[in-house]
Amino acid sequence: MLVPVMKKPLTKSNTILIKGGVVLTINPSEDIFPAGYVLIEDDTIKSIGTITEAPPDGTVDKVIDARDGLIMPGLINTHTHAAMACLRGLADDLPLETWLNDYIFPVEAHYVNPEFVYQGTRLAGIEMIRSGTTCFADGYFFEAEAARAVSQLGLRAILGQGILDFPTPDVPNPDFNLKNGKNYLERFPASPLIAPTLFCHSAYACKPETLQEARKVCNDHGIPLLIHLAETEAEIMKMMSRYGVSPVKHLLTLGVLDGETIAAHCLWISPEELFVLKAKKVRVAHCPESNMKLASGVAPVPDFLKFGIPVGLGTDGCASNNNLDLLSEMDTAAKIHKLARKDPSLMDAKTVVKMATIGGAEVLGLYDKIGSLELRKKADIIILDWKQPHLTPVYNYYSHLVYSASGHDVRTVMVDGTVIMHNQQILTVNEKEVISEVEKIGEEIKKGRLNNLR
């Protein structure tokens, strides 16, 4: 257990010194300081190195003693639907089409409202903080409520207002889906921690003109378009029968890839489409656990990496995972490709740790700000309790992070220079209250299901 040495209460102040633990920087030279320190001034990393070079305690506002800890950049979840935490375990063990059309969409139509999104995002945020995620990309309905929750939680996020061409809980008439999206962008100009954007559900759930208009809006605002892409074989068949082309070719022809695009899944990608993704600078959110659970397939991630296509890790929503623990997602990401290609050398531990940190930063367009512990980057930092039986002995830090650690090992979390969890105590919201609010939502849904609403 990490014992804090605090000079003042842990609230934002000018300088914080984290010292004593192993510092895993994930910087370009992959520096590791076995006994190191990180000095933070306001929201920024001011200096970093071995503990002998650390400034004296008396010269800083606060000291966090990280002895027996591993200090590393916060994890980055490149694809989720946070509020779906309210639907965790509602319907499991089903194919995506059945799961979505017979369970998730009908329940969402009936129960998703601003309160659902607000409370669900707060719950998901607590789970993310507890498991070391400091930044995430989200797409859902009533996204302004997600923004309200995220600003309370103190997390960093890209929040995409969902756009579909059928009635949704927040836009009953889809003719107004883009108007609603534009209003959302106007109401929430980007702040230091929250970047609003648009999330077009998919090439099959949005009409061509909707996709093109959303692309234009995103380009006009200089923001990335979020979308699900080539997730299942059924999606490919649907697109082939409707438009005579694959979803990638459909988006390419429409010009929807002409701008920043963060595409989730990307499983059913042909060899020639790899060139399209590369040429159009598409960035991929890889969600292996969701893909496995829905038996969607295996994304050609080793090929993406060979092509230099940026890849980050995502959990997808809680209803198809069923947790938001990126450390366990790392374990799956490392193993699924070894199995699928019968090659144990694929997706080695270091590659996967980078994917969950600096790779995620690149996918979200935040490479210059976060994803590694380097001078002048934002102080998004986590500390894991490293003195534990399942992490002993240590031959390789990356190996333990991927194959042995889990989200439960995270002790302290800092975002933008502010400590938001310390010694596993969430400091920004009342965790018990949030759990109780989401329990109430769950009870309502259970009652509805008893009345045959699925």
Ligand SMILES: [Zn+2]
């Ligand atoms: Zn998704």
